[in-house]
């Protein structure tokens with residue numbers, strides 16, 4: 001209860017602010033409509049008029065939730081409007097990008113920790129890669145992958161997603177693989193342990209907390225990457241495409257529900273990583289904190 | 290000089306200079322020492338006199354910048370490759386993700402002992418340090434003294450004939466320490482290992498050792514080597530006998546002389 005209360009308070013505050021903002025932003029339309037009809041709207045009229053517009057500037061929470069319910073639970077998954085369908089499209093690219101990014105990040109980190117040449121050559125490029133804005137290169141990746149004859153968007157979306165998610169994994173794993181102290185390495189040296197044994201018995205297990213911390217960041221970054229990959233014109237599937245379609249065609253409800261679906265998906269993914277982390281920690285003799 | 294006369298560790302005029310950002314630090318200067326098979330040698334001296342450094346040189350974890358040292362007649366690094374050392378660091382350094390048995394098993398896995406023999410050795414060595422029944426516990430479930438015993442068990446699990454211990458009991462209270470000292474002594478008598486032991490405690494050094502090496506800092510060097518006249522059989526109350534107090538006195542004098550040089 002003591003842990004739930006602060007969360008509840010914050011949630012409540014956000015909902016209240018949201019409603020106030022919705023009334024404020026959507027009232028212009030109500031006042032406008034009333035003026036055309038030659039009436040002066042009362043405060044109650046404005047309040048009522050802002051809660052359920054077709055094209056609200058900012059839909060209030062209950063309207064988003066109702067729409068979300070309709071588009072996920074009530075719609076058939078095969079429908080082109082079903083957010084479950086679009087969510088699965090985005091999820092697929094997210095998971096592919098996440099796996100590719102994680103493998104790439106871990107592999108590069110292993111190389112960097114074991115080879116001074118790689119340490120000096122790879123790390124600067126990895127950092128530079130993250131200073132390039134992803135929205136600038138996403139369209140290029142899509143165009144290039146089409147040019148080399150790759151059908152559809154799954155491959156370029158995976159690449160963009162992996163591009164964003166490998167970096168946090170790389171940085172964390174370099175730190176994690178280097179986390180054993182000198183005495184721990186010296187101990188293995190007195191056993192005349194090989195590099196491989198040192199890696200498997202010491203560096204890898206020692207890096208696990210760092211690994212899981214980076215997984216949470218990476219999975220969220222993968223989702224962002226997948227969505228960014230769905231934004232450039234031409235995409236018709238995925239949550240990113242829905243967001244863009246919503247804003248381009250002046251359908252704010254489509255945009256907002258897609259946005260919320262993406263947020264919920266991100267939360268589920270982070271929770272899933274957290275569960276795997278807790279299981280791994282238990283298997284490694286640690287108490288979950 | 291010692292039981293069977295064969296020198297296990299033979300150091301001649303060892304120098305070791307660390308190049309640091311603030312200039313060179315002479316950690317060892319002209320250190321010569323001979324340690325015979327089966328001896329229990331304690332190193333005592335003020336902080337920074339090079340005790341740890343000397344132990345690390347013996348174990349080939351540090352390269353001397355001058356002088357010569359042989360271990361079992363070969364270089365320390367060759368001895369390391371032949372797995373001659375069991376090293377107990379100041380911090381227990383157990384892997385938190387392994388059980389106590391798993392930790393003790395670590396060197397056996399690395400050295401490729403067959404699975405059945407591993408189990409047998411772990412069982413035996415945990416019994417030796419009185420940790421039977423704790424094999425399945427994780428390090429955080431054990432007290433500091435028990436963790437330290439587990440790390441000693443880990444160093445005993447394989448057949449290294451040289452045991453190097455760097456202040457293994459430094460962080461423990463007096464009573465636990467006494468108990469572990471007794472255990473260590475009986476373990477040494479049973480196994481016949483050659484032991485190098487770093488300590489800051491005069492009674493501990495005198496109680497345990499056949500030979501006490503007194504060192505002094507800046508530059509780190511040996512100021513006195515005392516052959517203990519005490520018998521191999523040592524009950525704890527030997528510490529109240531005149532012989533014991535006499536040795537302790539000489540160690541204290543040696544330490545004081547080192548300090549006078551310092552001022």
Ligand SMILES: Nc1ncnc2c1ncn2[C@@H]1O[C@H](COP(=O)(O)OP(=O)(O)OP(=O)(O)O)[C@@H](O)[C@H]1O
Nearest residue numbers: 307309314316335336337338339340341342343509
């Ligand atoms: N890796 C290193 N690099 C630079 N200087 C070092 C290094 N290791 C030790 N020294 C220096 O060498 C000297 C001897 O250090 P050492 O650790 O051997 O002392 P010690 O006798 O073990 O001291 P303590 O009782 O505090 O453990 C010290 O002045 C220390 O600062």
Ligand SMILES: [Mg+2]
Nearest residue numbers: 340341342455
């Ligand atoms: Mg030391």
